[in-house]
Structure formats: C-alpha cells, structure tokens
Amino acid sequence: MATDQVFIPPPSLSAKFEGSFAYLTVRDRLPTILTRVIDTIHRNKNNFFEKHGQVGVEAEKRAISFLSKLRNELQTDKPVLPLTESGDDTEAWNQYLQRQQDLMEDGQQVSWFKSPWLYVECYMYRRIQEALWLSPPICDFDAFKEAKTHSFFESQQAIISLCTYLREILSTTDATNKKWLLEHFLRFLQVSLWGNRCDLSISAGLENSQKTSPMDSLSDLQHFVLVDDSEKVWSALTSGRGPGGTEETGVRVDVVLDNAGFELVADLVLADFMVSVGLAKEVRFHGKSIPWFVSDVGERDFDWTVSQTAASNHKHVSSCGVQWKRHVKDGAWSYHDHRFWTLPHEFCDMPADAADLYATLQGSDLILFKGDLNYRRLTGDRTWEHTVPFERALGGFLPAPLCSVRTLKANVQVGLEPGQAEKLASKDAEWMTSGKYAVIQFCGPVQQQQGS
Numbered sequence: 358m359a360t361d362q363v364f365i366p367p368p369s370l371s372a373k374f375e376g377s378f379a380y381l382t383v384r385d386r387l388p389t390i391l392t393r394v395i396d397t398i399h400r401n402k403n404n405f406f407e408k409h410g411q412v413g414v415e416a417e418k419r420a421i422s423f424l425s426k427l428r429n430e431l432q433t434d435k436p437v438l439p440l441t442e443s444g445d446d447t448e449a450w451n452q453y454l455q456r457q458q459d460l461m462e463d464g465q466q467v468s469w470f471k472s473p474w475l476y477v478e479c480y481m482y483r484r485i486q487e488a489l490w491l492s493p494p495i496c497d498f499d500a501f502k503e504a505k506t507h508s509f510f511e512s513q514q515a516i517i518s519l520c521t522y523l524r525e526i527l528s529t530t531d532a533t534n535k536k537w538l539l540e541h542f543l544r545f546l547q548v549s550l551w552g553n554r555c556d557l558s559i560s561a562g563l564e565n566s567q568k569t570s571p572m573d574s575l576s577d578l579q580h581f582v583l584v585d586d587s588e589k590v591w592s593a594l595t596s597g598r599g600p601g602g603t604e605e606t607g608v609r610v611d612v613v614l615d616n617a618g619f620e621l622v623a624d625l626v627l628a629d630f631m632v633s634v635g636l637a638k639e640v641r642f643h644g645k646s647i648p649w650f651v652s653d654v655g656e657r658d659f660d661w662t663v664s665q666t667a668a669s670n671h672k673h674v675s676s677c678g679v680q681w682k683r684h685v686k687d688g689a690w691s692y693h694d695h696r697f698w699t700l701p702h703e704f705c706d707m708p709a710d711a712a713d714l715y716a717t718l719q720g721s722d723l724i725l726f727k728g729d730l731n732y733r734r735l736t737g738d739r740t741w742e743h744t745v746p747f748e749r750a751l752g753g754f755l756p757a758p759l760c761s762v763r764t765l766k767a768n769v770q771v772g773l774e775p776g777q778a779e780k781l782a783s784k785d786a787e788w789m790t791s792g793k794y795a796v797i798q799f800c801g802p803v804q805q806q807q808g809s
C-alpha cells in the first residue's frame with residue numbers, strides 16, 4: 358500500500374446484513390434478554406414493596422414501562438434515542454450517537470437494524486440502566502444478579518476441583534523451576550480461557566455454568582485453540598521489565614474481566630497463581646461500572662465472589678478466598694471500573710476518548726483481555742479478512758503487551774493462517790459463533806528471553 362494512501366478499515370458488523378449473526382442477535386436474542394429483564398423486575402415487585410413501600414411498587418411499574426418502550430423501539434427498528442438522565446457518561450453516549458449519525462448515509466437515522474452491531478448492543482444495556490436510574494428508589498437494582506449468582510452456585514464442582522488443584526500446586530511450589538512454573542501457568546491460563554464459554558449473553562440468560570472439571574479436558578480442548586500465543590504471553594510475563602515493571606516495582610498484570618461465575622473464579626485462580634509464585638507483584642482487575650451483557654463482572658460481583666469463596670465450607674475453596682481477601686487487603690490485587698469499559702467505542706478510540714485509562718494501561722507489563730466482547734472491541738467489530746494480522750486490526754491500540762483470551766462467539770476473527778478459516782468453515786459453519794473454538798492471541802514487543 359502506497360505510504361500516502363489512508364487505510365480505511367472494513368465495514369462494521371451490523372444487523373443491516375440480513376441473516377448475519379448480528380441480525381439474528383438483534384432480532385432474536387436482544388429482545389429475549391430484555392424480556393427476561395422485565396420479568397425479573399416484575400418478579401421482584403413484592404421485594405420492592407417490602408423494602409420501599411408503595412413507592413417501590415410505583416418504581417417497578419415505571420421501570421417496566423421504560424423497558425417495554427425500549428423493546429418496542431428495538432423490535433420495530435426505531436431511531437436510537439439520546440439518553441435523558443444525567444449519568445456521568447451520558448454526554449459521552451450522546452456524543453457517540455452524534456458520531457454514528459454523521460456516518461449514516463442518505464440522511465438515514467441511527468437505528469437498531471441499520472447501525473453497527475457493537476454500538477446498538479452496548480446501547481441496549483445502557484438504556485436498561487437508564488430505565489432503572491429513572492425509577493428511584495430501585496436505581497441500584499441489578500436485573501442480572503440472580504443469573505450471575507445462580508451460575509456461580511451451579512459451577513460449584515468445577516470451582517472445588519480448580520481451587521483444590523491450585524492449593525495443591527501452591528503447596529508444592531518450585532518457584533525456581535521455570536519449566537514447572539510454565540507448565541502450570543499454561544494450565545491456569547487455559548482454564549481461564551475455557552471459562553469464557555460460560556457467558557449468559559450468548560445463552561440469552563439461560564443457565565450456562567461450568568458443570569465438569571475443566572482441568573480434565575484441557576488436552577482434548579487444545580485442538581480447538583486456533584491461535585495459541587501462550588509462549589509469547591510467558592515471555593512478556595517473565596521478561597516483564599517493560600514500561601511498567603522494574604526491579605523495584607515487579608511485574609504488573611492487568612486483567613480486563615468478562616463474566617462472573619466460573620469464569621471470574623478461573624481468572625482469580627490464575628491471578629493468585631501468578632502472585633503466589635512471584636510471576637507478578639501486582640494484578641489490576643478491570644470490571645464494569647453498570648450491569649453489562651448479562652453476566653459481566655461489576656464491583657459487587659467481584660466482592661461477592663471473593664467473600665463467597667472465603668466463606669465456602671470446602672477447605673481448599675475457603676483457603677483460596679481467604680488468600681484472595683489478603684491479596685486485596687495488601688494491595689497486590691485491586692479492582693477498577695473506568696466508565697470506558699461500558700461505553701460502545703472500539704478500543705482504538707481509547708487514546709482519544711479515554712486518555713487517562715490508556716495512560717494507566719501503559720504502565721502494565723501484560724494486559725489480558727477476557728472474552729468475546731473485548732475481542733470485538735479490540736478489532737473494532739469489523740468484517741476483517743481472517744488473515745489480517747492482529748496488530749493491524751488493533752488499529753494502533755497497544756498501550757502495553759496484550760493478549761486476548763477468548764472463545765469465539767461472534768463472527769470476527771483475525772490473525773489466522775491462509776486457508777485456516779476456509780478449512781474450519783468446511784467442517785463447521787458455526788465455527789466463529791458456537792463458543793467451541795478459542796484464541797490466545799498476543800500482540801506487543803516481546804523482549805528476547807536471554808538464555809531461557
């Protein structure tokens with residue numbers, strides 16, 4: 358490409374492509390999720406009455422009226438509307454609506470079935486929050502809380518086997534043996550990867566917990582990892598003397614979280630292993646500031662999961678939870694929820710639209726992005742050719758060495774070998790959306806490991 362040519366990225370995935378996964382999501386799954394939210398709020402009417410009296414009942418009715426209107430707008434492809442309450446991100450959302458409007462052709466209005474899928478899907482979750490913020494005193498009700506805690510309790514066997522494995526490993530730690538460290542790091546990374554299948558958005562809120570012990574199936578699942586940059590992740594972690602890590606401060610890992618339930622436990626186990634064996638001195642967790650994509654982690658979910666684990670009647674599970682409370686107390690672990698994580702922007706917009714967050718991430722030695730939505734935002738949710746290099750699709754977003762740890766649940770995937778996508782499509786038409794395949798996809802300067 359001649360240097361003076363401006364690179365124009367491919368179009369965004371959108372429900373305007375009839376029959377596409379985006380189309381089916383907006384037509385079928387999003388209304389189903391909205392209906393479940395309405396049902397959940399309706400089922401809690403008595404709780405609202407007990408807690409708040411008649412005003413609680415009025416609030417339930419008000420929230421449901423807002424949500425029913427939203428569902429009608431969605432199902433009849435009405436124009437996307439500006440937000441009306443005064444949240445701290447309201448202006449950012451309404452500016453983004455204007456940005457989308459400027460992109461529309463032939464004077465068309467931004468709407469559910471004409472605009473980018475990433476935008477309208479994120480917008481739906483922000484409108485759900487608006488409906489609650491406009492219905493005091495139930496503003497802080499989390500309509501997804503029941504599903505998230507249910508998913509945690511349904512995954513107990515897997516949680517017990519994972520926590521037991523961690524405690525046994527830590528009791529036989531040989532932190533000087535790099536081969537031993539690498540072997541177990543890779544296992545915990547893969548459990549964190551496959552934990553991403555348990556997301557309640559893809560299941561439209563239906564039960565989607567981890568029933569079996571993930572440790573037992575890792576070798577069978579390896580075949581389904583389409584890109585495995587684990588060794589590059591290891592290099593970034595162990596030669597971690599990048600911008601954030603020095604001899605004094607040690608290695609800092611940032612985990613951009615995805616789903617609560619088993620996936621969060623798997624992420625906390627991975628983080629505990631890294632800190633406990635000295636691979637990392639600090640882990641920063643990045644979660645959501647409002648309920649998001651049904652099962653995504655918010656601060657209350659994070660705190661609840663750590664406390665619930667510590668209170669377990671299983672000794673290895675409770676040992677893990679007690680240790681996690683200690684990591685939080687002594688500052689090795691911290692939880693952050695910048696509002697950018699619940700905005701609709703592609704991550705390549707972060708330097709311009711959330712410069713403070715980008716600067717924070719530049720201090721990391723390794724950023725792990727969990728899940729499918731983060732992958733969609735990393736790559737702009739665009740119709741890239743599958744062989745386009747991951748770095749190209751990042752569009753300049755690279756605050757630090759980063760890795761997407763993702764099961765494929767949307768039809769965007771880059772960085773594949775020539776012919777790899779065609780081979781997969783010939784075997785399995787749903788290879789990009791079933792959650793059966795996964796990537797551990799790295800990008801960043803990897804300092805050459807001296808003599809390792």
Ligand SMILES: O=P(O)(O)OC[C@@]1(O)O[C@H](CO)[C@@H](O)[C@@H]1O
Pocket residue numbers: 382386478553556557558559560615616650727728729730731733764766767
């Ligand atoms: O980010 P996650 O939890 O791995 O997946 C989110 C998801 O379930 O929601 C969207 C479809 O509604 C897709 O991005 C993906 O399928």
Ligand SMILES: [Mn+2]
Pocket residue numbers: 556558615616650652653728730
């Ligand atoms: Mn999610």
